[in-house]
Structures are given as C-alpha cells and as structure tokens.
Amino acid sequence: MTTHGASLIDVARLAGVSTATAGRALGGYGQVSERTRERVLAAAAELGYRPNSLARSMITGSTNTIGVVVTDVANPFFATALRGITDVTSPAGFEVLLANTGGELSSEQRAVTVMSEKRVDGMIVAAARPGEGAHLKHAMDAGVPVVLIDRQVSGVPDADSITVDNDHAAAEAMEHLLELGHRRIAVITEAGGQLARVRSGNRRRGLFPSAVRLRGYVNALDAAGLAVDSALVASARYDRSSAYDAMVRLLDLADPPTAVLCTDNVLASGAYRAAQDLGLRMPAEVSLIGFDDEPWTTLVRPELTIVEQPTYDLGARAGRQLLTRITATGHQRPQHIQLRAKLVARGSTVPR
Structure with missing residues (x-):
C-alpha cells in the first residue's frame, strides 16, 4: 500500500x-478506547502519516511551540540561556522559534507580532528596550503568556520575570576590590550616560542590566564612604572596540584607576586587550573584573x-515558568524571580 501523502481518511x-475517531486518537483529545487508539496509531505508523499541525492546533488550541526573542544570539550568555530553555521545554513537547x-x-x-500570528503558546523575551513594553502587553492581552528574561520591562506588570540580582552582583565585585585596598576604581559600562538616573532610585523595571550594575557600583562606593568620580565612569557601546577605547581613556588619566570593573563580558574582553596593548602589567598596575565565565577568561594570563x-x-x-503559565487556569499573580551571581577571584585582581 502506498504511504505517500497519506491522509487522515x-x-x-x-x-x-x-x-x-481517528482524529481524536491521534490528537490525544476526546474519548477513545485504548484498543482503538492503538489500532489507529498502528495504521498511522504503517502509512507514514504525519498530522497537519495547523489543523491540530485549531482543535486543541495549542501549537506546541514557544517563541524566544533575544538581542544577540552570538553572545555566549544568550546561547547558554537558550540551552537551558530548550532542555526544559523540549522534553515537555515544545519546539522553539528563535528570533x-x-x-x-x-x-x-516584528518578531513578537509574527510569533503571535503563528499562535505560539508563549514567549520568553530579553527585551531590546526595557523601557518599551507596549507590544509585549498587546501580545499578553491577546492571550500569549510572556516571561521576561535578564531584564524587567516597563508597561507589562503582569509578565513574569527571571533575572539576576545585578545590584548584588556588582556590589560583590566592588567589595572584593575594596577589600584588596583599591580606592580609585573605574567602571566601563553601556549605561555611563545614566549615572544621575541610577543614583536617584532603586527600581529595576525598565533598566538594562548594565544600568543596575552601575547602581551597584555607585552604592558600593557610597557604602565605603568614597565619592563617585564621574571621570572614572567610562561609557562604551556594546562592542569590544568601544570598550578598548574606554579603557585607554581611563588609563590615560592624570590619576588613572588602580582597578576597573566591566559590566559585561564583551566590554571586559576589549578592556583586557587594551591593557595588554598598552604594556601594563596586570594586575600589578591595574586590576580587572568582568562578567560571565567565558572560556577566554581562563585562557589569558593572568586569568x-x-x-x-x-x-x-x-x-x-524561564522555561519552567513559561510552561507553568501555559498550563495554568485562572488569573495568577506575576512571579519575579531573582537569581544570585557569585564572584570567582582569579589572577587579574590583587591587593593594592
């Protein structure tokens, strides 16, 4: 019997x-005896039948897909987070659409609109602009659960969020440097232009992680009784060359820093290269701290x-929270979960 293009009929x-009856047996809905279900499944296997996913979704209301939207899939941070998502959602029968x-x-x-139109069962989003959430609220109002990852977003108070406690993370890095005796501590950050803003409050919603880490830097200096020197707050775009230039500017100051904190892994790699190219002995002349345990951080010397x-x-x-939302019935309060980072001290920081 030919199996090419086999239909439900x-x-x-x-x-x-x-x-x-065949549709109910294959779709897993309605009342079908186990004996009949087995007979239908055997027939489908013999014919090589593949169900029409669109038709099934119209019956069950589920496409068994989730959308994941990130800002930089090439960044190892998001690649690792994506693996965590899929390791949870794939065994539950969900495929991932990535943007x-x-x-x-x-x-x-555009990605959120397309995914909504494709009837994904839910979305996990690392927002490009945490201050802009109208499109996410629109998706949620249309019945698509949204879980925010890495940063909270303004305008979507009912969205769950899974983030890192970035205030604490930056404070821990600063405490390490302060305990080593450093007092001229600089920071390289994408949020340099938000220094006044982050000093005036403690909110996280609507801020990039880099801005929250900048606040942690400021609060640590305040707690130590040290003034914040704006000359030591170096702005950089999210790329290595910009961080390289920022590090050069810092080290060219009349009174350069003895230690530098970089608020993400991309900036740290640029700053590290600048110190090397300038011929500085690290950590004797400058100590350096970055974010994220990427392979390159243990291949360089000092580590x-x-x-x-x-x-x-x-x-x-984030994957588990989205699955919870997809299967939940009735209104549930949003969950805001914060995870703790930890300092890993290596050779690039020493007592002053």
Whole structure:
C-alpha cells in the first residue's frame, strides 16, 4: 500500500474507524478506547502519516511551540540561556522559534507580532528596550503568556520575570576590590550616560542590566564612604572596540584607576586587550573584573576575575515558568524571580 501523502481518511479506513475517531486518537483529545487508539496509531505508523499541525492546533488550541526573542544570539550568555530553555521545554513537547533582534526595538516588535500570528503558546523575551513594553502587553492581552528574561520591562506588570540580582552582583565585585585596598576604581559600562538616573532610585523595571550594575557600583562606593568620580565612569557601546577605547581613556588619566570593573563580558574582553596593548602589567598596575565565565577568561594570563552569572539556570527557570503559565487556569499573580551571581577571584585582581 502506498504511504505517500497519506491522509487522515486513509488512516481511518485502514484502522476501520471513522475519521472523527481517528482524529481524536491521534490528537490525544476526546474519548477513545485504548484498543482503538492503538489500532489507529498502528495504521498511522504503517502509512507514514504525519498530522497537519495547523489543523491540530485549531482543535486543541495549542501549537506546541514557544517563541524566544533575544538581542544577540552570538553572545555566549544568550546561547547558554537558550540551552537551558530548550532542555526544559523540549522534553515537555515544545519546539522553539528563535528570533535575534540585534538590540533593535523594531525587530523585536516584528518578531513578537509574527510569533503571535503563528499562535505560539508563549514567549520568553530579553527585551531590546526595557523601557518599551507596549507590544509585549498587546501580545499578553491577546492571550500569549510572556516571561521576561535578564531584564524587567516597563508597561507589562503582569509578565513574569527571571533575572539576576545585578545590584548584588556588582556590589560583590566592588567589595572584593575594596577589600584588596583599591580606592580609585573605574567602571566601563553601556549605561555611563545614566549615572544621575541610577543614583536617584532603586527600581529595576525598565533598566538594562548594565544600568543596575552601575547602581551597584555607585552604592558600593557610597557604602565605603568614597565619592563617585564621574571621570572614572567610562561609557562604551556594546562592542569590544568601544570598550578598548574606554579603557585607554581611563588609563590615560592624570590619576588613572588602580582597578576597573566591566559590566559585561564583551566590554571586559576589549578592556583586557587594551591593557595588554598598552604594556601594563596586570594586575600589578591595574586590576580587572568582568562578567560571565567565558572560556577566554581562563585562557589569558593572568586569568580574569569574573562575576559568574547562573546563565543556564536563568534559561531553565524561564522555561519552567513559561510552561507553568501555559498550563495554568485562572488569573495568577506575576512571579519575579531573582537569581544570585557569585564572584570567582582569579589572577587579574590583587591587593593594592
């Protein structure tokens, strides 16, 4: 018997049941005896039948797909988080649709719209602009659960969020440097232009992780009784060359820093290269701390002291939370889960 292009009618005929019964047996809904279900499944296997996923979704209301939207899929941080997501959602029968926005709000808006139109069962989003959440609220109002990862977003108070406690992470890095005797401590950050803003409050919603880490830097200096020197707050774009230039500017000051904190892994790699190219002896002349335990951080000499984020667990927790939302009935209060990072001291930091 030919199996090419087998239809549900073909399966029903071979199994000796009605088309409706075959559909219920294959779709896992409605009342079907176990004996009949086995007969239908055997017929489907013999014919090589593949169900029409769109038709099934119209019956069950589920496509068994979730959307994941991130700003930079090439960043190992998001790649690791994505593995955590899929390790949780795949065994539950869900496939992942991935969108990379490049940090552009318009790309994120298009991705969210397309995924909603494709009837994904839910979305996990690392927002390109945490201050802009209208498109996410629109998706949630249309019945699509959204879990925010890595950063909270303004305008979507009912969205769950899984983030790292970035205030604590930066404070722990600063406490390490302060305990080593450093007092001229600089920071390289994408949020340098938000220094006044982060000093005026303690909110997280609407802020990038880099801005929250900058606040942790400021609070640690305040707690130590040290003034914040704006000359030591170096702004950089999210790329290595910009961080390289920022490090050069810091080290060219009349009174340069003895230690530098970089608020993410990309900036740390650029700063490290600048110190090398300038011929500085690290850590004798400058100590350096970065974020995330990437492979390169232990291949260089000295090895880089880092703040290790629970990146895989961040993704896994987001996956579990989304599955909870997908299967939940009735209104439930949003969950805001914060995970703790930890300092890993290595050779790039020493007592002053």
